[in-house]
Amino acid sequence: MTTYRALYVEEVAEKQFEQRITERDTADLPQGELLVRVHYSSLNFKDAMSAHGNPGVTRTFPHQPGIDAAGVVEESSSGDFKAGDEVIVTGYDLGMNTAGGLGQYIRIPAAWALQRPANLSLRASMQFGTAGLTAQLCINKLLQMGLTAQQGPVLVTGASGGVGSIAVALLASAGYTVVASSGKADQAEMLKRIGAAEVIDRAELSEPNKRPMLKERFAGAVDVAGGDTLANVIKSLQAGGSVACCGLVQSPAFDGTVLPFILRGVNLLGVDSVEIPLAAKQAAWEQLADSAELDGIAAINREISLDEVPGELRTLFGGGMKGHVLVNLDG
Ligand SMILES: NC(=O)c1ccc[n+]([C@@H]2O[C@H](COP(=O)([O-])OP(=O)(O)OC[C@H]3O[C@@H](n4cnc5c(N)ncnc54)[C@H](OP(=O)(O)O)[C@@H]3O)[C@@H](O)[C@H]2O)c1
Known part of the structure; x- marks a missing residue:
């Protein structure tokens, strides 16, 4: 039994949730083959949803959120891991209904953990976290459809958030002309610094528009918004273009016609970073x-301690996130 510090969310009255940092005991963690001492985590929109009692993410409280964890195996009953192994754990049920990485310990099935790449430290892995993993998977889907830098600009929505900002940086470094859509005018300079060629106002794409198709603007897109934004992005793709759809910050529902699909041959590509095979x-x-x-x-990331997590999750929940937040659980 070891005592450790964690973010703990309790339902204090019906549908009223409180977040605090508290001491917990490893004896209270669920069964699992690996006990991992978590050194770094990162913040995601889903963590904010869990911490605010969203039943689509977390059904039972009290709960220790955190869909990301990077740490060292302390105990293993799996032949694939031994004490001292440095592992990355993201997605599956971590932080949803299983105690997650916003605590100094997790106990998990070995099937959720992967050995960190040799050239990626635990800290560096959580500078990406699930946001970076998702951005990379979105880009991979676009590449599988044959997207090249010569075809034209690539749009990233929610560009100042976690997935968005990492997608901007990765696409720009690969030579793509990136158009960043953001609702935060004060983030335009940062987005240009990390490689955006142009920054447009989120409102250009987020309003409902009855026209079945719009001017062809983008060869590809990474969309975290869903809703009317996704509908407008589909209508604004060049012929043969694709949008990788991974989020729902505006809305899970979207409206449209089949016309962009059958007249321009555009592609709507779904991206899941959670349940895909290890x-x-x-x-x-x-x-x-x-x-x-x-x-x-490095420019996108801000490092915080566990004590700062509740405040940051409130900002994240309100759509105010700027860049990506790395959580140092030893700090
Ligand atoms: N499919 C997967 O596996 C997967 C994995 C990770 C995340 N996600 C989803 O992807 C989305 C983004 O996650 P995240 O962690 O990057 O969140 P985040 O850090 O909060 O970023 C979201 C960004 O979206 C923009 N935004 C906020 N409200 C909006 C609205 N009403 N309409 C349009 N844009 C809005 C904001 O950027 P601007 O101010 O710059 O516009 C905000 O910073 C979430 O829905 C999350 O659940 C899915």
């Missing part, structure tokens, strides 16, 4: 390791 995650983490030294990734 081997697919491992391959994307190897790609991210090659981008770890990018100036843009």
Whole structure:
């Protein structure tokens, strides 16, 4: 039994949730083959949803959120891992209904963990976190459709957020002309610094528009918004263009016609970073390791301590996130 510190969310009255940092005991963690001492985590929109009681993410409270964790195996009953192994754990049920990485310990099935790439430290891995993994998977989907830098600009929505800002940095470093859509005028300079060629106001794409098709503007897109934004992005793709759809910050529902699909042959590509096979995650983490030294990734990230997490999650929940937040659980 070991005492440790964690973010703990309790339902204090019906549908009223409180977040605090508290001491917990490893004896209270669920069964699992690996006990991992978590050194770094990162913040995601889903963590904010869990911490605010969203039943689509977390059904039972009290709860220790955190869909990301990077740490060292302390106990293992799996032949695939031994004490001292440095592992990355993202997605599956971590932080949803299983105690997550916003605590100094997690106990998990071995099938959720992967050995960190040799050239990616635990800290560097959480500078990406699930946001970076998702950005890389979105880009991979666009590449699978044959997107090249010569075809035209690539749009990133929610560009100042976690997935968006990392997608901007990765696409720009690969030579794409990136158009960043953001609702935060004060983030335009930062977005240009990390490689955006142009920054447009989120409102250009987020309003409902009855026209079935719009001017062809983008060869590809990474969309975190869903809703009317996704509908407008589909209508604004060049012939043969694709949008990788990974989020719902505006809305999970969207309206439209089949016309862009049948008249321009555009593609709507779904991206899931949570339940995909571990081997697919491992391959994307190897790609991210090659981008770890990018100036843009350092510029996007802010490091905070566990004590600062509740306040940051409130900002995140309100759509106010700027860049990506790395959580140092030893700080
Ligand atoms: N499919 C997957 O596996 C997967 C993985 C990770 C995340 N996600 C999803 O991807 C989305 C983004 O996650 P994240 O962690 O990057 O969140 P985040 O850090 O909060 O970033 C979201 C950004 O979206 C923009 N935004 C906020 N409200 C908006 C609205 N009403 N309409 C349009 N844009 C809005 C804001 O950027 P600007 O101010 O710059 O516009 C905000 O910073 C979430 O829906 C999350 O659940 C999915």
